[in-house]
Amino acid sequence: MKLSERKLKILQAIITDYIETAEPVGSRTLSRKYDLGVSAATIRNEMAELEEDGYLKQLHTSSGRVPSDKAYRLYVDQLMESRILAKIQREALRESLMQKFHEVQNLLKHSAEYLSEITDYTSIAMAEKNKENRIKHLQLVPVDEERILVVLIMDTGLVKNTLLRIGENLDPRELQKISNLLNHHLQGMEILQVSQLVIENIQRELYEYRRAIELILMHLQEVVKEVEQIDVFFSGTTNIFNFPEFNDIVKARSFLAMLEEKELIKNLLTLPDKEGLRISIGRENLYDIAQECSLVTTTYKIDNRTIGHLSVIGPTRMDYTKVVSIMLQLNKQLNDLLRDNY
Amino acid sequence: MKLSERKLKILQAIITDYIETAEPVGSRTLSRKYDLGVSAATIRNEMAELEEDGYLKQLHTSSGRVPSDKAYRLYVDQLMESRILAKIQREALRESLMQKFHEVQNLLKHSAEYLSEITDYTSIAMAEKNKENRIKHLQLVPVDEERILVVLIMDTGLVKNTLLRIGENLDPRELQKISNLLNHHLQGMEILQVSQLVIENIQRELYEYRRAIELILMHLQEVVKEVEQIDVFFSGTTNIFNFPEFNDIVKARSFLAMLEEKELIKNLLTLPDKEGLRISIGRENLYDIAQECSLVTTTYKIDNRTIGHLSVIGPTRMDYTKVVSIMLQLNKQLNDLLRDNY
DNA sequence: ATTAGCACTCAATTAAAGTGAGTGCTAATA
DNA sequence: TATTAGCACTCACTTTAATTGAGTGCTAAT
Numbered sequence: 001m002k003l004s005e006r007k008l009k010i011l012q013a014i015i016t017d018y019i020e021t022a023e024p025v026g027s028r029t030l031s032r033k034y035d036l037g038v039s040a041a042t043i044r045n046e047m048a049e050l051e052e053d054g055y056l057k058q059l060h061t062s063s064g065r066v067p068s069d070k071a072y073r074l075y076v077d078q079l080m081e082s083r084i085l086a087k088i089q090r091e092a093l094r095e096s097l098m099q100k101f102h103e104v105q106n107l108l109k110h111s112a113e114y115l116s117e118i119t120d121y122t123s124i125a126m127a128e129k130n131k132e133n134r135i136k137h138l139q140l141v142p143v144d145e146e147r148i149l150v151v152l153i154m155d156t157g158l159v160k161n162t163l164l165r166i167g168e169n170l171d172p173r174e175l176q177k178i179s180n181l182l183n184h185h186l187q188g189m190e191i192l193q194v195s196q197l198v199i200e201n202i203q204r205e206l207y208e209y210r211r212a213i214e215l216i217l218m219h220l221q222e223v224v225k226e227v228e229q230i231d232v233f234f235s236g237t238t239n240i241f242n243f244p245e246f247n248d249i250v251k252a253r254s255f256l257a258m259l260e261e262k263e264l265i266k267n268l269l270t271l272p273d274k275e276g277l278r279i280s281i282g283r284e285n286l287y288d289i290a291q292e293c294s295l296v297t298t299t300y301k302i303d304n305r306t307i308g309h310l311s312v313i314g315p316t317r318m319d320y321t322k323v324v325s326i327m328l329q330l331n332k333q334l335n336d337l338l339r340d341n342y
Numbered sequence: 343m344k345l346s347e348r349k350l351k352i353l354q355a356i357i358t359d360y361i362e363t364a365e366p367v368g369s370r371t372l373s374r375k376y377d378l379g380v381s382a383a384t385i386r387n388e389m390a391e392l393e394e395d396g397y398l399k400q401l402h403t404s405s406g407r408v409p410s411d412k413a414y415r416l417y418v419d420q421l422m423e424s425r426i427l428a429k430i431q432r433e434a435l436r437e438s439l440m441q442k443f444h445e446v447q448n449l450l451k452h453s454a455e456y457l458s459e460i461t462d463y464t465s466i467a468m469a470e471k472n473k474e475n476r477i478k479h480l481q482l483v484p485v486d487e488e489r490i491l492v493v494l495i496m497d498t499g500l501v502k503n504t505l506l507r508i509g510e511n512l513d514p515r516e517l518q519k520i521s522n523l524l525n526h527h528l529q530g531m532e533i534l535q536v537s538q539l540v541i542e543n544i545q546r547e548l549y550e551y552r553r554a555i556e557l558i559l560m561h562l563q564e565v566v567k568e569v570e571q572i573d574v575f576f577s578g579t580t581n582i583f584n585f586p587e588f589n590d591i592v593k594a595r596s597f598l599a600m601l602e603e604k605e606l607i608k609n610l611l612t613l614p615d616k617e618g619l620r621i622s623i624g625r626e627n628l629y630d631i632a633q634e635c636s637l638v639t640t641t642y643k644i645d646n647r648t649i650g651h652l653s654v655i656g657p658t659r660m661d662y663t664k665v666v667s668i669m670l671q672l673n674k675q676l677n678d679l680l681r682d683n684y
Numbered sequence: 685a686t687t688a689g690c691a692c693t694c695a696a697t698t699a700a701a702g703t704g705a706g707t708g709c710t711a712a713t714a
Numbered sequence: 715t716a717t718t719a720g721c722a723c724t725c726a727c728t729t730t731a732a733t734t735g736a737g738t739g740c741t742a743a744t
Binding site for chain 1: 707
């Protein structure tokens with residue numbers, strides 16, 4: 001049941017026009033605006049068939065047609081032609097990213113800002129906080145008589161600090177000793193594996209500091225809880241107001257409310273992983289409120305472990321061509337950066 | 343030009359009613375709903391005079407009246423009676439805060455979440471990133487062969503990490519040596535004071551590591567730039583949709599757009615400092631877009647230096663009584679926590 | 685000084701009429 | 715047989731008019 005060349009051409013024109021105008025498109029407009037080589041009547045007949053096949057929808061009997069999710073799917077899979085970013089833009093991007101890569105979190109955050117600014121849609125950065133984070137290094141830093149700073153470095157590049165009030169007065173050398181011991185035992189472990197048993201083993205080895213060690217490890221557990229929280233960052237949330245389909249207070253509100261549901265956002269961004277770039281269109285998204293939106297999502301990895309996601313979200317009528325080409329570029333740049341630095 | 347007892351009573355009733363309903367209030371409603379002991383006609387006369395004095399506004403000749411900013415000002419300064427939070431609520435709050443106080447940033451963030459949830463308005467947490475941050479401690483942590491982590495602890499409790507790729511292969515002992523030297527020179531300094539001269543002095547003392555030292559200090563300067571960025575966090579932004587006065591897409595949009603203007607938000611929260619709790623009402627705010635809003639703001643300090651602000655923002659018709667009493671409670675709890683821990 | 689009564693105002697709601705883009709069908713045409 | 719012009723019909727949207735009702739200001743009575 002393949003579509004004829006002509007049907008594809010008409011469908012493409014409809015989608016292009018609708019992406020641009022957000023207005024249902026009729027046969028007359030189409031024949032005037034695009035050079036399709038056939039009359040409005042012919043287009044009308046083709047449109048009727050396209051509607052039968054589920055590619056177009058009519059809001060009411062005498063309105064123009066609007067592309068369905070199925071049409072967008074066809075569009076992104078077959079019709080869309082990828083544009084290339086101007087080289088100069090690419091280099092500006094690289095510049096701007098280079099300055100921000102101190103932390104993975106920041107890198108994603110700034111990428112999101114870049115994305116929303118250049119696409120005019122809303123973008124989402126999510127740092128994946130998977131439990132398989134392994135401890136790479138742990139350092140105790142003396143702050144003053146009463147307190148120490150526990151610095152935890154994970155192999156994914158994640159760094160966590162905890163300011164800790166410790167009963168005893170430990171001098172730097174003692175701290176270093178504890179640090180070394182903890183590192184020896186904990187390096188390479190997932191933090192959830194640090195069981196009571198492990199703690200006791202460590203305590204046995206440095207019995208005189210058992211209280212401090214317990215305090216530290218207890219706190220690490222708490223830090224883990226925080227780490228497991230989802231870390232989501234948005235940019236350009238108010239861009240949604242630019243789109244007529246959200247130009248009604250109820251729609252805009254539910255869109256913004258959706259963004260506040262971090263669990264939901266997480267599920268939207270972390271669907272079973274198709275490689276590279278994933279596009280989910282309208283009702284393909286399982287959540288009610290997301291069904292009038294499309295997402296273009298890329299996933300970032302270090303050593304084959306996922307560290308985060310970037311996503312552009314907008315109306316189903318989004319400019320897929322633009323968004324996809326921008327995200328592909330960004331993806332390439334980011335992966336280069338990650339490979340070089342982590 | 344003081345208002346009579348009766349006028350005050352009527353004004354109070356009008357404000358209370360308008361806070362509750364968001365509808366212009368008329369003389370009849372007023373006399374029926376509140377026990378003012380006079381007839382609607384009398385109230386009408388009083389209202390006319392209150393309007394002359396600028397406490398009330400009429401949207402059109404035959405509408406009820408709405409309180410002006412001047413009325414709200416009178417209300418918060420004189421009429422408002424502070425409620426006390428139930429003790430049980432207080433203790434739940436303390437519990438919830440205690441678990442989050444690892445970092446100043448987190449403390450403010452969680453407080454904001456608490457505020458927006460319990461008030462149903464939007465809340466803002468802003469960490470003041472003033473340049474007078476002094477270096478308390480600096481620690482170099484080895485990560486792997488190629489990279490070190492620079493941990494910077496400021497006396498305000500702010501902690502900053504920078505992952506740094508360093509050319510040379512430094513063993514932990516060498517790193518410690520550099521750490522010590524840097525601490526010796528830098529402790530107590532504002533980071534902007536770390537001039538080229540200081541850097542050169544340090545380099546002279548540990549000439550063999552001059553390259554590493556330069557790298558580290560260069561990076562610190564960059565970190566400072568980040569630190570100087572304003573760090574603003576919002577909670578409950580979509581609560582604004584609950585209020586009929588923002589139930590129009592243009593208003594809602596400009597409110598949300600305002601929140602994205604960090605500089606503006608900063609200026610709103612950091613007005614010349616009245617002690618404790620500050621209420622700015624409507625046109626008292628200098629920015630156009632904020633003129634239909636009121637803010638209740640508290641400022642937090644450690645050792646007399648401002649570390650952050652918390653604010654509740656909503657329509658001028660906000661429930662000042664509720665917001666103020668909640669913020670006073672929170673203020674007390676937070677100050678206790680800060681005093682005990684930093 | 686207070687209040688009841690009444691004519692008047694004006695936003696908001698409802699109802700009706702008019703407009704126009706777009707469709708489906710049919711018959712003519714290439 | 716595929717395409718197109720023509721035409722009657724549909725239906726959301728806009729415009730205009732009529733209706734409603736909460737609220738006011740003024741006046742005269744209490």
